[in-house]
Amino acid sequence: MRPVAIHQFVPVLAVRDAVGAHTLQVQTVLQEMGFRSEIFVAESSAELADRVHPFRSYPGRGDETSRTWLLYQCSIGNLMADFLAERQEPKLLNYHNLTPAHLLEGWDPGAVHAVTVGRYQLLQLAPGIKAAIAMSRFSELELMDAGYRSTAVVPPLLDIQSLEHEADPAALDHLRADRERGGADLLFVGRISPSKGQHDLVKALAAYRRTYDQRARLRLVGGTSSPAYREALGRFVADLGLEDAVDFAGSVTPRELVAYYVTADVFACCSDHEGFGIPLLEAMHYRVPVVAYGAAAVPETIGGGGLVIPTKSPSYVATALHRIVTDQALRQTLVSAGQARLTELEPARVRARFAGAIETLVSAG
Amino acid sequence: MTAANDSAQDARTTAESTGDGAEDFDAFRVRVLAEIDEEVRRRRASGDLTPSFEQLLHQKFERLSPTSTEGGYFSEALKLADHTAYIDAEPPLGSNFPGGEMTKRALHRLLSWYLGYLTQQVTQFTSATIRTLHLLDDRVSDLERQARSGDAAQAGSMRVESMADTKVWAELVGQRLAGLRGRVLHAECGDGTLLRALTAAHVDAYGVDPRATFLDAAASSGFDVRLEGGLEHLKVQPESSLGGLVLSGFVDHLALGDQRELVTASARALRIGGTIAIVGTNPDAWTRVASPVAIDLSPGRPLHAETWSTLLEQQGISSIEVHHQSREDGLQPVAGEGPPWEALRSNLARLGDLLFTPTSFVVVGVRQR
Structure with missing residues (x-):
């Protein structure tokens, strides 16, 4: 019936x-x-x-x-x-x-x-x-x-088209001021949780700054679901002398989030587990090239709309980031691939x- | 967008190969990943991104992880647990809101008998749990001391130093592994000597080794190497993912359980038709050279070639060949006729076996099922 x-x-x-x-x-x-x-x-x-x-x-x-x-x-x-x-x-x-x-x-x-x-x-x-x-x-x-x-x-x-279009002006000013000082902006959006692998992104940032770009920054947007992990991340960042390079943005408003996306050079994901991974698609929507470690459902979420890498080795991630940041044609290819992926979804x-x-x-x- | 570096390397773009649109995205992605892989090798070779730097990063974070099993961090974790075992039933009462502090004080007074009762029990429970953990720590530490394997320094000093020189076997191993389908792993690859030989034989080889200083040397030669223990790496490889496998060095000092597990993990990771080569130290040569103390206290010891062969056969590896290192030195032969000379020659042969036992062997097999 x-x-x-x-x-x-x-x-x-x-x-x-x-x-x-x-x-x-x-x-x-x-x-x-x-x-x-x-x-x-x-x-x-x-x-x-x-x-x-x-x-x-x-x-x-x-x-x-x-x-x-x-x-x-x-x-x-x-x-x-x-x-x-x-x-x-x-x-x-x-x-x-x-x-x-x-x-x-x-x-x-x-x-x-x-x-x-x-x-x-x-x-x-x-x-x-x-x-x-x-x-x-x-x-x-x-x-x-x-x-x-x-x-x-x-x-x-997910109604990706309904995502906020207007960036928060204050956040945008702040992020642009940082960019004017030089250095690439690497972005990850997701809860601060050990399963999301933010510590691997910090390692990659350390390798990236050591080799390619001493002024690069990592922006971690998202609330904290694991305070112990957040504290350890903070200490890890301090141990590596990266306090000025890692921005723990916390939970932000939709308009502030737009500001983070539109000022990012690359969206990087080292998560060990994603049941799907909506921020990967948000990054594509805001025309940010995506590079992500191929764990769990990440490869099928990206589905050809970004670069899926086989390892989280800091050297490898750093090199992949550098390639995407500096190779304009690759950036354009990834952005186009991201748009095509959004069409599928x-x-x-x-x-x-x-x-x-x-x-x-x-x-x- | 950021132009972080304008070296010739950075000037490379994908335009020349994607411009005609003929290359599909999957092929393009594979090519870009291969180029990134190549760049990583180049950076490692130049000393920019060394395995030891990666190890340092891993160690720095590992030290902060509550699940760390490395080094002596258990005691630090226990200290942290000690500090958090007491549950405070006296919350801060300050407030930014008008009347907030007064409300909190009133609530606190109303509920303190109840919360105090609960927190006392929770604190008793956490204290008992921590006490149990301390007792457990003592008992495990005792066991480690008795086994002489828990203390890293102790185990390290008594560890078997492999006498098997992979250089001796490079040609034979290269012949057996040439032309295989799939990647070939050398665990543990040290400074990359055998990788060089395998690469020269057009084998698609990569290496793993947990010793960062050795690996820096291998990486500086441009080899694809990863900072990881051989057994740990093999245990997480997908089934039938490797075309070939060379195990050397560490095979001699693993505990027996780990040696068995190594064979199981290797057979599992090897594809059907794949070849495995184990380069080992002859135990007779080892006992001849190692100190009696090391022999008695070593946490692991070399296995005979026959034992490796048996373990491999149990895991479906067949067509097994065993090669012993040829004896180049020995006692001078004596000439003479008659029973006294025969006895002398026999005794010299026995003495030669004792004194000049071949130091290493290689066991080669193919996975058939």
Whole structure:
């Protein structure tokens, strides 16, 4: 029986967050397909309070078990998964991937616990899930390993064209003033977390400055999810005498983020784990050439839109950065390749793919 | 955009090869990566980016990592745990907001009996856990002392110094590895002597070695080398990823468990039809030369060629050849007829075996399954 409603369950819904942005887009797609679709959360940011319901308030009136399907946005361990496991409605799972615990061990005990619980819940949910949609082939393989029988791959629904265009003037002035003093600007955007490999970028910067450009800077944009790692990074930077060369920008506003992108010479990523990697696409959008270590889903996210390198060796990364910074033709080729990649991930196409995947699943019953 | 350096090298652009648009992006990417690889080798050869510099960077960060297993950082990690074991139930009460401090004080007074009760238990738990860790540290340290392998200096002084000179085997190994499909790894490659021979035989070879000073020399010759232990490198190689493999030096001083693991990891990393060569020290020659103390206390010891052959066969390696280093020196032969002369010649032969045992051998095999 075709469902009349597909409600989403997401542990945390925040405005400036990849999972949150995806969930809101999915709601639009589901509603355009004619389904009633509400979002149920454990937590949400204040701006979205009127668009969500506490998950414990489900079911509401009109939610017949047989005509309502539930879609779980899975990215972290949460009590919500246990709640859903008990529900009798047909269930779908949208898998954003879970960071492997070993990448966080020692640094972030809370996160280790959360991802370990998440993996356990992923296994526990498998028998009761009709079908799962992964963000990448990398994630789909994990789902298959966890016992999910019916799977598909659809990239996250990201409306890249709706990204902020105006740069924050104050941030832009500040960053441009630095550029006028000379030296390349290397950029990475992502949470400060050991799994994101910011320490490898600092090593690469040290090698880069030693060999190619003594005035180069590394800008690390993103909030801190692991204070112990952030502290160690700070000490590492100080040990290497790079205090003036590494900018821990922290969490920034969308307009400030634009300023960082448009003043960067290259976007560099040494992450050990990405379930997809939205900032890689943002960099392409802002016409910043991308170079990234080929871990987890990074190669398929880049998909020919940047330079995927096989090692994080500081010498290698530094040399790749130098090549991109100084070879104008290569820069142009990478920027063009990035634009082509964004065309492949053009929102209308991805939304159609997602809608197609949902239609196939509900038609199959 | 930044023009960081305007040397001739930097002036290179991709324009000449991408201008006609004929080259697809994948081929272009492969070519750019190869050029970057070449540039890294060139920089290493020039001493700009040495393996020892990379090692320094790794060590500096490793020292700050709570998961570090190198050196004596366990005690530092334990100290950090000691410092954080006490849970403070007295939060700062200052506030920038009007009335904030008063509110905090009121809340603190209301909740202090409850929070104090909880934090006392948490502190008891963390203290007990830290105490357990200290006891565990003591016991592990005792075990390490007993095994004479935990103390790096002790183990280092007693370590077997390999007597197998790869130069002696360069021609034979080069012949056996020439024409193989896929890359050939030399672990541990030292200053790159064998890599030079392999490269001369048109083998696509690279090396690993954990000794940065040796590796600097290899890198300065332009070889593709990585700062890593042989066993560690092999353990993370994808299955069937190597066309050929040469193991030398470190094979002689690994503990027996590691020697077995090395063979397993090597066979796994080798593609079907790939060739492995183990250059080892003859244990008889080693016991002849090494001090009795080193022989008794060494954490690892060389294996006989026959033992390597058996371990390789157990992992599906066949067509095994064993070559012993030829004896160039020895006792002078004596001429004479009759039983006394025969006895003398027999005794001289036995003495020669004892005194002039070949120092090294190579075991070569092919992965068949």
